[in-house]
Amino acid sequence: xxxxxxxxxxxxxxxxxxxxxxxxxxxxxxxxxxxxxxxxxxxxxxxxxxxxxxxxxxxxxxxxxxxxxxxxxxxxxxxxxxxxxxxxxxxxxxxxxxxxxxxxxxxxxxxxxxxxxxxxxxxxxxxxxxxxxxxxxxxxxxxxxxxxxxxxxxxxxxxxxxxxxxxxxxxxxxxxxxxxxxxxxxxxxxxxxxxxxxxxxxxxxxxxxxxxxxxxxxxxxxxxxxxxxxxxxxxxxxxxxxxxxxxxxxxxxxxxxxxxxxxxxxxxxxxxxxxxxxxxxxx
Amino acid sequence: xxxxxxxxxxxxxxxxxxxxxxxxxxxxxxxxxxxxxxxxxxxxxxxxxxxxxxxxxxxxxxxxxxxxxxxxxxxxxxxxxxxxxxxxxxxxxxxxxxxxxxxxxxxxxxxxxxxxxxxxxxxxxxxxxxxxxxxxxxxxxxxxxxxxxxxxxxxxxxxxxxxxxxxxxxxxxxxxxxxxxxxxxxxxxxxxxxxxxxxxxxxxxxxxxxxxxxxxxxxxxxxxxxxxxxxxxxxxxxxxxxxxxxxxxxxxxxxxxxxxxxxxxxx
Ligand SMILES: Nc1ncnc2c1ncn2[C@@H]1O[C@H](COP(=O)(O)OP(=O)(O)O)[C@@H](O)[C@H]1O
Ligand SMILES: [Mg+2]
Numbered sequence: 001x002x003x004x005x006x007x008x009x010x011x012x013x014x015x016x017x018x019x020x021x022x023x024x025x026x027x028x029x030x031x032x033x034x035x036x037x038x039x040x041x042x043x044x045x046x047x048x049x050x051x052x053x054x055x056x057x058x059x060x061x062x063x064x065x066x067x068x069x070x071x072x073x074x075x076x077x078x079x080x081x082x083x084x085x086x087x088x089x090x091x092x093x094x095x096x097x098x099x100x101x102x103x104x105x106x107x108x109x110x111x112x113x114x115x116x117x118x119x120x121x122x123x124x125x126x127x128x129x130x131x132x133x134x135x136x137x138x139x140x141x142x143x144x145x146x147x148x149x150x151x152x153x154x155x156x157x158x159x160x161x162x163x164x165x166x167x168x169x170x171x172x173x174x175x176x177x178x179x180x181x182x183x184x185x186x187x188x189x190x191x192x193x194x195x196x197x198x199x200x201x202x203x204x205x206x207x208x209x210x211x212x213x214x215x216x217x218x219x220x221x222x223x224x225x226x227x228x229x230x231x232x233x234x235x236x237x238x239x240x241x242x243x244x245x246x247x248x249x250x251x252x253x254x255x256x257x258x259x260x261x262x263x264x265x266x267x268x269x270x271x272x273x274x275x276x277x278x279x280x281x282x283x
Numbered sequence: 284x285x286x287x288x289x290x291x292x293x294x295x296x297x298x299x300x301x302x303x304x305x306x307x308x309x310x311x312x313x314x315x316x317x318x319x320x321x322x323x324x325x326x327x328x329x330x331x332x333x334x335x336x337x338x339x340x341x342x343x344x345x346x347x348x349x350x351x352x353x354x355x356x357x358x359x360x361x362x363x364x365x366x367x368x369x370x371x372x373x374x375x376x377x378x379x380x381x382x383x384x385x386x387x388x389x390x391x392x393x394x395x396x397x398x399x400x401x402x403x404x405x406x407x408x409x410x411x412x413x414x415x416x417x418x419x420x421x422x423x424x425x426x427x428x429x430x431x432x433x434x435x436x437x438x439x440x441x442x443x444x445x446x447x448x449x450x451x452x453x454x455x456x457x458x459x460x461x462x463x464x465x466x467x468x469x470x471x472x473x474x475x476x477x478x479x480x481x482x483x484x485x486x487x488x489x490x491x492x493x494x495x496x497x498x499x500x501x502x503x504x505x506x507x508x509x510x511x512x513x514x515x516x517x518x519x520x521x522x523x524x525x526x527x528x529x530x531x532x533x534x535x536x537x538x539x540x541x542x543x544x545x546x547x548x549x550x
Binding site for chain 1: 341361364365379381382383387390392393395399402426439
């Protein structure tokens with residue numbers, strides 16, 4: 001394979017397919033876990049959830065129309081993020097209901113096009129959108145994933161003060177002079193971007209596991225936010241890479257296997273958490 | 284802005300909440316000078332909280348002009364909030380909140396520090412000073428969610444002091460505090476006022492105020508129904524604490540306050 005740029009982990013992992021899969025999972029898990037800490041702590045899980053499914057619908061439409069799947073997914077995710085507020089206001093429904101509406105529409109669109117593509121004989125690639133596909137990745141896609149994990153890290157490092165303020169309390173953040181609105185929308189934008197890029201690897205039905213579980217695991221052990229921002233991506237990367245290696249070794253579907261691994265680790269973390277123990281001793 | 288200019292100046296201000304067909308504040312004209320201590324009273328729903336949030340620009344002003352610390356509140360709300368402390372009403376944090384007291388107090392300076400820049404030595408010193416002023420240095424490393432309601436309230440007050448504010452807006456700060464804490468915070472407030480900070484405090488406890496000149500503002504239905512300075516001579520001394528003399532307040536104020544359901548104890 002001369003003329004092809006070398007894979008980044010090629011020196012450690014000989015097999016090219018395995019190498020690409022591991023790299024993809026590594027980068028996807030890092031960016032999802034970092035943003036997952038934000039999503040769970042700002043308590044916008046339902047926004048993340050709805051954006052993930054909208055991106056999924058966008059990708060399905062893009063695939064059907066033979067457009068760039070990633071760009072369609074990004075557009076759909078971003079649109080939803082920016083529609084929630086106005087929709088809630090104009091339709092006089094609660095943001096919660098607005099999200100429910102958008103989620104329903106997203107799923108309907110996605111399922112419609114995936115089912116339709118199956119009747120046209122394009123079922124295989126459509127299934128990839130649902131459950132993820134780490135085998136048939138292009139080199140460029142992996143570079144893009146590496147880039148988005150860098151974007152996620154830089155976003156959190158640069159706007160750390162503002163993000164912690166919003167996590168603490170949006171109204172208090174506003175009262176101390178933080179520009180809450182622009183940072184909040186930037187947050188939603190980066191989440192939409194990440195979700196859309198990770199979608200083809202992890203799949204529209206599972207991406208939520210990558211967003212929420214690492215943060216939930218980190219929360220079992222961390223008392224401080226800064227620790228969560230470190231622990232979540234490390235745990236996510238370790239689980240995702242193990243899942244990819246095991247899945248490819250035993251020919252199991254990688255993303256679902258890894259999702260199960262995440263849940264197992266989460267349950268173990270709940271039992272091992274020091275937060276539920278009373279360490280008081282009467283001397 | 285000269286030192287004698289009012290630090291808060293509202294002129295014919297109307298404020299309305301989104302989707303509301305009538306203003307919550309109606310034609311408010313209200314100025315506060317440096318080192319002035321203003322107590323705002325009135326029944327629930329009179330617009331006291333709304334008045335504070337209009338002053339610091341968290342609520343949009345629909346008509347009129349507001350200038351605070353030399354900045355136009357409408358266009359430079361963020362600048363105003365970097366100089367104005369605002370203690371929100373009724374806050375309680377979940378035990379899982381992943382912030383220590385120190386981190387919460389440091390947050391008070393985030394607006395001043397500005398985008399991208401990191402907190403420096405000066406900021407950490409301001410945090411220590413604020414913790415010291417409230418006597419809660421020993422809580423610095425505790426998670427805020429593990430503290431009692433009154434302790435949390437002190438932490439939030441420290442957060443506002445860490446900002447070196449020129450104006451301090453306090454929304455019912457005494458609701459969770461015990462008698463000793465009230466007394467020590469009242470002492471602290473009178474020192475702050477003496478140093479030139481303007482304090483606007485929403486409170487029902489008119490009998491429990493710091494030892495300084497007090498201006499009483501009573502709101503009713505989105506309007507200011509009484510605005511009167513009480514000279515120290517008008518104020519009766521009880522048990523070392525200050526309470527407003529009955530004669531100091533016109534009869535209607537007593538009515539207004541009694542409507543609120545709280546029973547202010549006059550000397
Ligand atoms: N978010 C809101 N949306 C609409 N109306 C509000 C909102 N918050 C308060 N109000 C109304 O504004 C009026 C003043 O409220 P507020 O300033 O909180 O009163 P208080 O004097 O008890 O602090 C009340 O009549 C209340 O119904
Ligand atoms: Mg109020």
